[in-house]
Amino acid sequence: xxxxxxxxxxxxxxxxxxxxxxxxxxxxxxxxxxxxxxxxxxxxxxxxxxxxxxxxxxxxxxxxxxxxxxxxxxxxxxxxxxxxxxxxxxxxxxxxxxxxxxxxxxxxxxxxxxxxxxxxxxxxxxxxxxxxxxxxxxxxxxxxxxxxxxxxxxxxxxxxxxxxxxxxxxxxxxxxxxxxxxxxxxxxxxxxxxxxxxxxxxxxxxxxxxxxxxxxxxxxxxxxxxxxxxxxxxxxxxxxxxxxxxxxxxxxxxxxxxxxxxxxxxxxxxxxxxxxxxxxxxxxxxxxxxxxxxxxxxxxxxxxxxxxxxxxxxxxxxxxxxxxxxxxxxxxxxxxxxxxxxxxxxxxxxxxxxxxxxxxxxxxxxxxxxxxxxxxxxxxxxxxxxxxxxxxx
Amino acid sequence: xxxxxxxxxxxxxxxxxxxxxxxxxxxxxxxxxxxxxxxxxxxxxxxxxxxxxxxxxxxxxxxxxxxxxxxxxxxxxxxxxxxxxxxxxxxxxxxxxxxxxxxxxxxxxxxxxxxxxxxxxxxxxxxxxxxxxxxxxxxxxxxxxxxxxxxxxxxxxxxxxxxxxxxxxxxxxxxxxxxxxxxxxxxxxxxxxxxxxxxxxxxxxxxxxxxxxxxxxxxxxxxxxxxxxxxxxxxxxxxxxxxxxxxxxxxxxxxxxxxxxxxxxxxxxxxxxxxxxxxxxxxxxxxxxxxxxxxxxxxxxxxxxxxxxxxxxxxxxxxxxxxxxxxxxxxxxxxxxxxxxxxxxxxxxxxxxxxxxxxxxxxxxxxxxxxxxxxxxxxxxxxxxxxxxxxxx
Numbered sequence: 001x002x003x004x005x006x007x008x009x010x011x012x013x014x015x016x017x018x019x020x021x022x023x024x025x026x027x028x029x030x031x032x033x034x035x036x037x038x039x040x041x042x043x044x045x046x047x048x049x050x051x052x053x054x055x056x057x058x059x060x061x062x063x064x065x066x067x068x069x070x071x072x073x074x075x076x077x078x079x080x081x082x083x084x085x086x087x088x089x090x091x092x093x094x095x096x097x098x099x100x101x102x103x104x105x106x107x108x109x110x111x112x113x114x115x116x117x118x119x120x121x122x123x124x125x126x127x128x129x130x131x132x133x134x135x136x137x138x139x140x141x142x143x144x145x146x147x148x149x150x151x152x153x154x155x156x157x158x159x160x161x162x163x164x165x166x167x168x169x170x171x172x173x174x175x176x177x178x179x180x181x182x183x184x185x186x187x188x189x190x191x192x193x194x195x196x197x198x199x200x201x202x203x204x205x206x207x208x209x210x211x212x213x214x215x216x217x218x219x220x221x222x223x224x225x226x227x228x229x230x231x232x233x234x235x236x237x238x239x240x241x242x243x244x245x246x247x248x249x250x251x252x253x254x255x256x257x258x259x260x261x262x263x264x265x266x267x268x269x270x271x272x273x274x275x276x277x278x279x280x281x282x283x284x285x286x287x288x289x290x291x292x293x294x295x296x297x298x299x300x301x302x303x304x305x306x307x308x309x310x311x312x313x314x315x316x317x318x319x320x321x322x323x324x325x326x327x328x329x330x331x332x333x334x335x336x337x338x339x340x341x342x343x344x345x346x347x348x349x350x351x352x353x354x355x356x357x358x359x360x361x362x363x364x365x366x367x368x369x370x371x372x373x374x375x376x377x378x379x380x381x382x383x384x385x386x387x388x389x390x391x392x393x
Numbered sequence: 394x395x396x397x398x399x400x401x402x403x404x405x406x407x408x409x410x411x412x413x414x415x416x417x418x419x420x421x422x423x424x425x426x427x428x429x430x431x432x433x434x435x436x437x438x439x440x441x442x443x444x445x446x447x448x449x450x451x452x453x454x455x456x457x458x459x460x461x462x463x464x465x466x467x468x469x470x471x472x473x474x475x476x477x478x479x480x481x482x483x484x485x486x487x488x489x490x491x492x493x494x495x496x497x498x499x500x501x502x503x504x505x506x507x508x509x510x511x512x513x514x515x516x517x518x519x520x521x522x523x524x525x526x527x528x529x530x531x532x533x534x535x536x537x538x539x540x541x542x543x544x545x546x547x548x549x550x551x552x553x554x555x556x557x558x559x560x561x562x563x564x565x566x567x568x569x570x571x572x573x574x575x576x577x578x579x580x581x582x583x584x585x586x587x588x589x590x591x592x593x594x595x596x597x598x599x600x601x602x603x604x605x606x607x608x609x610x611x612x613x614x615x616x617x618x619x620x621x622x623x624x625x626x627x628x629x630x631x632x633x634x635x636x637x638x639x640x641x642x643x644x645x646x647x648x649x650x651x652x653x654x655x656x657x658x659x660x661x662x663x664x665x666x667x668x669x670x671x672x673x674x675x676x677x678x679x680x681x682x683x684x685x686x687x688x689x690x691x692x693x694x695x696x697x698x699x700x701x702x703x704x705x706x707x708x709x710x711x712x713x714x715x716x717x718x719x720x721x722x723x724x725x726x727x728x729x730x731x732x733x734x735x736x737x738x739x740x741x742x743x744x745x746x747x748x749x750x751x752x753x754x755x756x757x758x759x760x761x762x763x764x765x766x767x768x769x770x771x772x773x774x775x776x777x778x779x780x781x782x783x784x785x786x
Binding site for chain 1: 442445468469472485489524525529542588591592595606614619626628710723726753
């Protein structure tokens with residue numbers, strides 16, 4: 001590993017691998033093929049925008065641990081991981097995006113050579129990038145293996161954050177706080193949405209003198225006027241204009257660790273309905289943050305939130321949060337727990353969540369969200385953006 | 394559709410759907426489940442960063458055409474497509490990232506209701522986001538359907554660009570030209586890589602007075618010093634320093650249409666080896682661009698390029714280009730043809746490629762690349778960045 005690329009001590013990576021092997025033992029797996037780029041990074045440090053071609057980390061219940069990917073990325077694996085050269089295994093370039101041959105067929109040959117062809121093998125069946133064809137190539141080429149869905153096995157190991165991980169997330173929190181300060185300095189009604197996005201990206205990537213800004217796993221999402229009624233629109237050249245609300249769903253990242261934070265921006269004097277929803281949401285957030293304590297379940301947080309919301313006459317039929325940490329596009333969520341009333345996952349100290357009580361209403365919408373860490377005294381915010389509508393009159 | 398979100402005329406979308414149905418007929422498909430976000434956009438206009446949850450466009454050989462996605466994205470589908478309300482079909486939020494139930498099971502029920510459960514159905518088996526579990530959910534819930542791999546069927550229809558598409562790509566070309574001008578104005582040896590990335594992103598998203606900058610499907614890739622020996626490293630806070638080469642693999646986008654363009658930046662006085670490679674690559678580019686004529690094959694372009702490179706004593710064991718156009722993360726390539734010696738695809742007028750003769754060498758690397766459109770007089774560049782090393786002494 002190139003030392004300036006080191007994000008965690010060698011022993012922290014070893015500990016993560018041990019934890020994963022314990023979970024594999026529990027699931028009676030001999031081998032696990034890890035496709036999720038965030039899982040690959042968490043297990044080995046591997047970092048690169050190479051997830052558009054097939055690649056994985058293979059970990060065994062024995063001491064098997066290797067990176068498998070495209071030849072032109074192998075040096076990247078050497079620069080960002082502690083794996084020995086033997087354990088960085090490239091496949092030839094003519095396997096890339098070929099209709100005839102598939103990189104997973106090449107991996108199957110490697111597993112055969114290593115006598116790992118007949119194992120109880122976990123695969124992340126519902127992970128981005130683990131395509132149907134990747135799975136079917138493995139099934140065909142490894143008839144003696146038995147395959148088990150291990151979709152979120154590694155993701156679950158990531159739930160409780162280490163001190164170093166929390167430090168990176170707090171750095172991201174400091175960056176997003178500065179991003180919002182910058183927005184309030186520069187935003188005007190004459191600005192186009194893309195011009196605001198340019199300012200946001202510049203501030204987020206610049207970061208702070210202590211922590212550089214990394215790219216975020218989702219680009220800035222903007223809901224201006226009627227587009228605030230839906231959740232994942234990105235910018236075009238529409239002018240912000242006056243007397244209109246707009247939600248900003250943003251994050252900052254440092255060393256691939258994220259801190260999302262959404263606010264609603266209002267240029268002009270907010271109408272009564274915006275002020276009313278702001279008050280309701282802030283009460284809901286207070287109630288919910290208080291519940292982010294060890295021993296409570298995700299369902300209990302959700303129930304506290306949804307019942308407070310309902311008391312004020314609002315309904316929301318989608319989840320209001322999910323765990324966060326290290327991530328790659330297309331998602332900054334960890335895809336394990338959800339803040340839903342029926343989620344019985346029990347909170348532990350140093351779990352981290354994006355609490356996301358967004359309201360997408362009829363023709364408009366409102367977002368105030370917080371990224372938090374679970375502590376004995378409730379959810380502690382990772383960023384410090386004023387929890388109010390951002391108003392520029 | 395919200396008119397300010399319209400990118401193409403209704404008749405251009407209809408024409409694309411007709412073209413796709415013809416290809417389906419040729420492949421004897423009754424139905425096609427389209428997961429690739431770029432294909433979804435090309436067929437209907439749908440635009441949103443919602444591809445981190447399962448979604449698709451379903452097109453039939455009859456007049457079936459509907460969007461299927463998460464409830465909170467349905468308004469987005471109404472704002473960005475001409476589909477009728479009936480043909481925007483949302484699934485409930487508790488299907489999102491659930492280990493128990495899968496959105497494709499819900500789609501199977503919809504297909505059943507529409508009497509489309511027993512059709513010869515194309516699926517994009519090796520597309521990002523079409524996970525192994527998505528496929529297996531369909532196989533299980535639709536036992537009377539027969540499934541066929543139709544991975545690049547829609548992608549192939551996108552190969553030849555319309556006048557409006559070319560206009561968007563040329564706009565992206567104008568933006569990337571300005572991005573490089575901006576880089577040369579601001580770059581200094583004291584700058585950190587992330588600070589340069591912030592400047593690049595700001596310029597790319599700002600765009601020009603005529604064309605806003607959209608987000609690109611890959612973030613700026615940077616290969617500084619030893620990191621130039623590999624292809625997909627992103628920035629950290631390392632200082633650029635002096636007397637060092639760095640490749641920049643960048644793109645600009647407008648309305649989701651991309652123009653990638655890479656250059657090698659040298660702060661200081663380039664050494665002999667940089668100047669030598671620059672000369673070789675520029676000769677190779679001249680030779681190859683001349684071959685991007687209708688009637689030639691991708692293989693003929695590759696052979697011309699690789700043989701010129703070899704004449705000068707360099708070897709490259711990876712492909713040197715691919716088609717481009719509309720795209721979403723994680724890739725700006727179209728994933729059909731490749732500039733490889735054995736690719737027999739025949740070039741047609743108005744096909745567009747990223748010609749990518751990058752060299753990742755032992756401990757360093759060099760990139761000069763061009764995005765081109767195929768014309769009778771050879772490849773016409775979509776951007777106008779000086780084709781030379783960017784030197785700041």
